Amino acid sequence: MSDGESGSGTAKSGRTGRRPGNADTRLAILDAARVRFAGTGFDKTSIRAIAADADVDPALVHHYFGNKQQLFAAAVDFPVDPDTTLLAVDAAPLDELGQTIVRAVVTVWDSPAGPGIVAMVRSIFAGGDQNLARSFLLQVVLERVRVRIATPADDGRARVSLAAAQMVGVLTARKIIALEPLASMPIDLVVDAVGPVIQRYLTGDIDTGSW
Amino acid sequence: MSDGESGSGTAKSGRTGRRPGNADTRLAILDAARVRFAGTGFDKTSIRAIAADADVDPALVHHYFGNKQQLFAAAVDFPVDPDTTLLAVDAAPLDELGQTIVRAVVTVWDSPAGPGIVAMVRSIFAGGDQNLARSFLLQVVLERVRVRIATPADDGRARVSLAAAQMVGVLTARKIIALEPLASMPIDLVVDAVGPVIQRYLTGDIDTGSW
Numbered sequence: 001m002s003d004g005e006s007g008s009g010t011a012k013s014g015r016t017g018r019r020p021g022n023a024d025t026r027l028a029i030l031d032a033a034r035v036r037f038a039g040t041g042f043d044k045t046s047i048r049a050i051a052a053d054a055d056v057d058p059a060l061v062h063h064y065f066g067n068k069q070q071l072f073a074a075a076v077d078f079p080v081d082p083d084t085t086l087l088a089v090d091a092a093p094l095d096e097l098g099q100t101i102v103r104a105v106v107t108v109w110d111s112p113a114g115p116g117i118v119a120m121v122r123s124i125f126a127g128g129d130q131n132l133a134r135s136f137l138l139q140v141v142l143e144r145v146r147v148r149i150a151t152p153a154d155d156g157r158a159r160v161s162l163a164a165a166q167m168v169g170v171l172t173a174r175k176i177i178a179l180e181p182l183a184s185m186p187i188d189l190v191v192d193a194v195g196p197v198i199q200r201y202l203t204g205d206i207d208t209g210s211w
Numbered sequence: 212m213s214d215g216e217s218g219s220g221t222a223k224s225g226r227t228g229r230r231p232g233n234a235d236t237r238l239a240i241l242d243a244a245r246v247r248f249a250g251t252g253f254d255k256t257s258i259r260a261i262a263a264d265a266d267v268d269p270a271l272v273h274h275y276f277g278n279k280q281q282l283f284a285a286a287v288d289f290p291v292d293p294d295t296t297l298l299a300v301d302a303a304p305l306d307e308l309g310q311t312i313v314r315a316v317v318t319v320w321d322s323p324a325g326p327g328i329v330a331m332v333r334s335i336f337a338g339g340d341q342n343l344a345r346s347f348l349l350q351v352v353l354e355r356v357r358v359r360i361a362t363p364a365d366d367g368r369a370r371v372s373l374a375a376a377q378m379v380g381v382l383t384a385r386k387i388i389a390l391e392p393l394a395s396m397p398i399d400l401v402v403d404a405v406g407p408v409i410q411r412y413l414t415g416d417i418d419t420g421s422w
Contacts, residue, residue, distance in 0.1 A: 122336070124388055125333070125336055125383070125387055125388065134388060138390075157391070157392050158392045158393065158396065158404075161384060161390050161391060161392055161393035161394075162393055162404055162405070164384065164390060164393075165377075165380040165381050165383065165384035165385075165390060165393055166376075166377055166380050166408070167380070168379075168380045168383050168384060168388075168390075169376040169377050169378070169379045169380020169381070169383065170376050170380070172336070172376065172379050172380065172383065173372060173375065173376035173379060174376075176336055177335055177336065177345060177379075179349075179372050179375060179376060179379075180368070180372060181368055181369045181372055182369065182372035182373055182375075182376055183372075185369065189418060189419070192417065192418055193369075193373055193412070193417050193418075193419065194373070196411075197377070197408050197411070200407075200408070201404070206403065206404050207400060207403055207404075208400070208404065
């Protein structure tokens, strides 16, 4: 909550019957967000539409949850602010994306948020196409990586899916099936071993644009 | 069942009360195998001990199930004869292990046995340390790869765990979370993209022996 936005914390309560800003309002916004994000995806969902569904002022949505990405993260109970990792991805030189991503992501898994991430991944493994956490990862997290590597000749989708598969494999090995010795390998060695793989998938000489 | 072994199909029925060779006998052998493999692992379990537990002649175990690896595969309901893949791994030149493994494994996933493999992997994701299918993969399948790459300076365990994590990631992406476009990528492109990664993990210049 920034000072500049604090004034919007007061919900309108005029003739439209908009809800006051309380816990019920937060839940109503999250419910509306889940329905919208599940129905039309991240890109085509607006804060304005969610606010209308929840019968609140759009400023209140921003006040409670921040931007649209942060609202999506809250709607899927994402266990950590994705910007913790994604800002590092944004800032990394293109030829350091691999090691940057591996270090940032493994650091989050090994943090107190780790068990929440693992629980979310398990729910994605168990779920179908409607799994909202899966949509969040694809439409927000992977998309943020894709736009960094996309070129006119290669939209980067195949590259990002290969990199994501490698990270899912490392997460699964370390946190779900406890595959030793990778499961207890120090993060520096994981970065050295896996970073170049992610780098190759994202920017290396592989054939992904031809089909 | 080979001609040379067919004589051993007749169970002894002397004073030890050994069971005759029927469906109950097969089940008794599999039950005994599961207990032994779970309790002492693949290496320290003998066909002889399993036969004694099941109260049958060891020759009958070989007759029904083949060698110890094949008995373990049957005990965990492994959906395919692992030798289909492992003989290719045995035969491949060391510098072609990566592409050989990726092609052989992805071919099995895309075969009619694929859904059975996916179900087994899901059970491993859900299970704990006692998951017998996990033990089979670690102690038989991954061990068979490890012995091919082990050197006096590096036992290959970290390398194999990294390669396995990558394969688990590709399997999960293609068959469990349907991560496009990797999920529908033609096998030749998967081999080109992932084969060099497996090769690097198994025989490349990575630091895995120092901790």
